[in-house]
Amino acid sequence: MRLNPASPFVEAVLEIVEAIPPGRVMTYGDVAATLGSRAARVVGQTMAQFGADAPWWRVIRAGGHPPIGHEARALVHYRAEKTPLKPGAEPETGYRVDLSRARWRP
């Protein structure tokens, strides 16, 4: 589906994402909740379509997993800005962000 780029929801999502500090993250659900919504999926759709110019890697899933299909590119950023990752294997086995330390709330 295609979201309306001028939609206030889309505008608000991008505004919140751009306010996330380096080394910190929010979940899709967190972003929705900040807007008083539970539309985590719509946040995902928003990032997929309009997130290219935003720090999209700072928005992850509730389990600490980076966005599907962008794991490798996200890892580059996490290492660069020292985002806390879950101890253990980070390579092919998959990695996770340590939400307990990296989660950011506005």
Next chain:
DNA sequence: ACCTTGACCACAA
């Protein structure tokens, strides 16, 4: 109005 499609979420088995 109903159905389907998602960078989703929570919880159970």
Next chain:
DNA sequence: CTTGTGGCCAAGG
């Protein structure tokens, strides 16, 4: 770890 279920919400057919 994997499925399955039910919930969420915008957009399009």
